Amino acid sequence: MTAVMWFRRDLRLGDNPALVEAAADGGDGGVLPLFVLDPRLWGTAGISRRLYLGDSLRALDASLRDREGGSGGLQVVRGDPVRRVVAAAREVGASRVHVAADHGPYGSERDAAVEEALARHDIELVRTGSPYAVSPGRVLKKDGTPYWVFTPFSRAWAEHGWRGPIDPPRRVRYLTLADTSGIPDLQRPDGLSLPTAGEDAARRRWRAFLDGPLTDYARDRDKPGVDGTSRMSVHLKWGEIHPRTMLADISERGGKGTQTYRSELAWREFYAHVLHHRPETARDYYKQEFARMEYDEPGELFEKWQQGRTGFPVVDAAMRQLRATGWMHNRARMIVASFLVKDLHVEWQHGARHFMEWLVDGDLASNQHGWQWTAGCGTDAAPFFRVFNPVSQGRKFDPDGAYVRRWVPELADAEDPHEPVDPIVDHAEERREALDRWERIRG
Incomplete structure (x- = not known):
């Protein structure tokens, strides 16, 4: 008997219940360690996320090869998971495919489709953990x-x-496929520094x-x-x-x-x-009344926000940190989200999409609901009338200006690094405008 371990958001060997189940299931027949590059997910990821994922897959591949008794590394294929998982399971003669359950909107639908396709070949999809x-x-x-x-x-x-936590399985015979796509090896842009990946x-x-x-x-x-x-x-x-x-x-x-x-x-x-x-809240409002609010279409000001060229130092520092590292400090995420929604009057979905493209840690649930929290339309939301002042936020949480000086080098020698320089909007005016728009949906 053989089994497939389909890795997704569990790129590790330790404390991985699904892998333990796959190893027990496969026994002497072995386990196929599989990862599918899904075009629907790969195609929406920015260069930072693609590079990090590639590094993480290489680290997992090395771990599999180094394990005692391991005879094959991670098998990476590209394409529709329904077709590729079924084909891989049939190639190695597996009776079960093991996964950690995916509770996201797309992931749960994808897994249901894979489960149905596997069943047509008398192969079971087994969910263990999450x-x-x-x-x-x-x-x-x-x-x-x-x-x-x-x-x-x-x-x-x-x-x-x-x-x-549980220990990784020992003495697993890892199987291989006849034809794989290999782990993507992408060109890293100059100036992009990502965290080290892997378990x-x-x-x-x-x-x-x-x-x-x-x-x-x-x-x-x-x-x-x-x-x-x-x-x-x-x-x-x-x-x-x-x-x-x-x-x-x-x-x-x-x-x-x-x-x-x-x-x-x-x-x-x-x-x-x-x-x-509430799977619809991945794209739609948790509090539907906010969908009635008047918003501006993203244009030149939105692009300046994306580029870190707003003239508000802490906002620009955060957006440049995102581009340079694929990560942004959580306090900074709240500041830039408030600025986009309440100073530039752009709907939260545009900002959330930009984050999901660039963040190496872009988790759909945390990202979308973090944005809705700041926009005032989510669970436990900050009330809409709480409009972050980017200048006072910078002075409060970056009092010595270390963050701004690091990411906005033109302000490295500024006496007050939090003083706006050629700001693209007047914060006081835009705050009043945001509150006026909010009042119009409250009636």
Whole structure:
């Protein structure tokens, strides 16, 4: 008997329940480690995400080849998953294909289609685990309905609990395919610096955070000019580490930083929970009344926002950081999102799409609902009348200007790096305009 392990958002060997199940299922017959380059996902990814994914796949391939008893690396094919997964399973004579469940709108539909196609050949799709400590759909109110507010969800989530981490399988015979596409090897643009990908890199980064910034995380996490965050979002996005592993590690530690970090992991799971129950909110408004608001079509000002040329230093620093590293500090994400929606009056979907193109950690649930939170139309949303002032936000969270000076080098020697330079809009005027538009939909 043989089995297929179809990797998606779980590019690791450790603490991977689906891989453990595949290894037990395949037994002496072996396991085919498969990754499908899906044109629908690959085609919407920007260069940063494509490059990072390629690096992560290479790291997984190396891990598979290095494992005791491993005889083949990651098998990468390109095309429609329905066709490619079925073909791969039939080629190696597998009776089951193992996956970690995907609860996203596209992923769940894709998996249902693959499951149906496999069944026509008497092959079973087996879902084990998910990219979350608690899979979406499991944490519900006593009446069986979903939570729509974070705080009660987080309490129920913690009470539900999760299993502990598990070791990778040993002595697995990894199978190969006769014809594969290979892992994409793309040209890296000059000036683009991405984090190191892979399971080992994730573990190193996590250990460094535990031994350093975690202690002061509650104090420093909102300061973009300080290395006070974990930078683990990209590793979670691609499943190079599982949140269970992280929760197990921080459970051994106390302090406010630990409590705050655990809450941030709960927010990630909450947004996945919301998207699972309201899949339309990946593109549409959680609070439908905001769809009636008057918005401006994205044009020249939107392009200046994308390029980091707004004249508002902290906004420009954040947008340039995104282009240069594929990542942006979370406080900066809120500032630039507020600026786009409430200063430039552009609908949140345009900004969310830009982020998903460039962010290496672009998680659909967290990204879309983070944008809706700032735009005032999501769950637990910041009220619309809370319009971030980009100048005061910069001075508050980047008091010495380290963040702005790093990413807006023309202001490196400025006496006040947060003072706008040739701003594209008047913030006070646009704030009044945003509130006027909001008032018109309230009546």
